[in-house]
Each structure stands twice: as structure tokens, then as C-alpha cells.
Amino acid sequence: MNVQEVEIVLYGAETLCPSCVNLPSSKETYEWLEAAIARKFPSQPFKMTYVDIHQPAGENDKVDFAKKVIEEDMFYPVVVIKEKVVGEGNPRLKTIFAELEKYGYQAI
Structure with a gap:
């Protein structure tokens, strides 16, 4: 199985999105x-990488x-x-x- 390691970045915040009141928090997600x-x-x-949108840190592309x-x-x-935004x-x-399957991941 030839899988290329993929980074999944989740951008979120401590406070809930105003339109997402009944959904889990970014950290829970x-x-x-x-x-x-x-x-x-x-x-x-x-x-997996978590980036706080109000206090971004790390690489310039993530901050941007x-x-x-x-x-x-x-x-x-x-x-x-x-x-690519997937969610x-x-x-x-x-x-x-x-x-993820596009990058060689296979469900087992």
C-alpha cells in the first residue's frame, strides 16, 4: 500500500461560529x-493540525x-x-x- 502522508488542517476558534450554534466546537470537531x-x-x-483563526501560528500559508x-x-x-477546502x-x-482516497488511502 503506497500512501502519501497527508496533512489535514482544521481552522477554527474557541467560540462557535454564529451560524453553527447547535454544532460541536472546533476543538470537538x-x-x-x-x-x-x-x-x-x-x-x-x-x-492533523489545528489552527486558531483568531491567534494563528505556524507557517505563513496557515496564518494567511x-x-x-x-x-x-x-x-x-x-x-x-x-x-483544498473539504469541509x-x-x-x-x-x-x-x-x-483522502485520492491520495492512496484505503478503508480497511
Whole structure:
């Protein structure tokens, strides 16, 4: 199995998105997503990164995208894989899994 390790970046905030009142927090979504991916694709490497949109740190591209989330009033959390937005507000596992499969991930 030839899997290219993919970084999944979740952009979120401590406070809930105004339009996402009944949804889990960004941190809860991050933990849920990390566990779901590990269950779906066991023993296949991936990297999860959380970026706080109000206090972004790290690489310039992540800081710039965090600013974009605020400036464009995107629904957060926003899930990004290889610079492609694959989830916004209430990310869907089916969409995220399909994107990972494009990089060689296989459900076991």
C-alpha cells in the first residue's frame, strides 16, 4: 500500500461560529475527525493540525488562510487537505474520506 502522508488542517476558534450554534466546537470537531480518520484508515499515516483563526501560528500559508476564514466570513471549522477546502461549518466525513482516497488511502 503506497500512501502519501497527508496533512489535514482544521481552522477554527474557541467560540462557535454564529451560524453553527447547535454544532460541536472546533476543538470537538478536530478530535472527532482525527478519531474517525484513524478508524477508517488504520495504520495509514496522516497529520492533523489545528489552527486558531483568531491567534494563528505556524507557517505563513496557515496564518494567511486563517485570516481568509475571518475576512470571507467562512463557516468554521474549515477543513483543508492539500490547499483544498473539504469541509466548512459541519464537515462531512464522506467528503473528507473521498479526498483522502485520492491520495492512496484505503478503508480497511
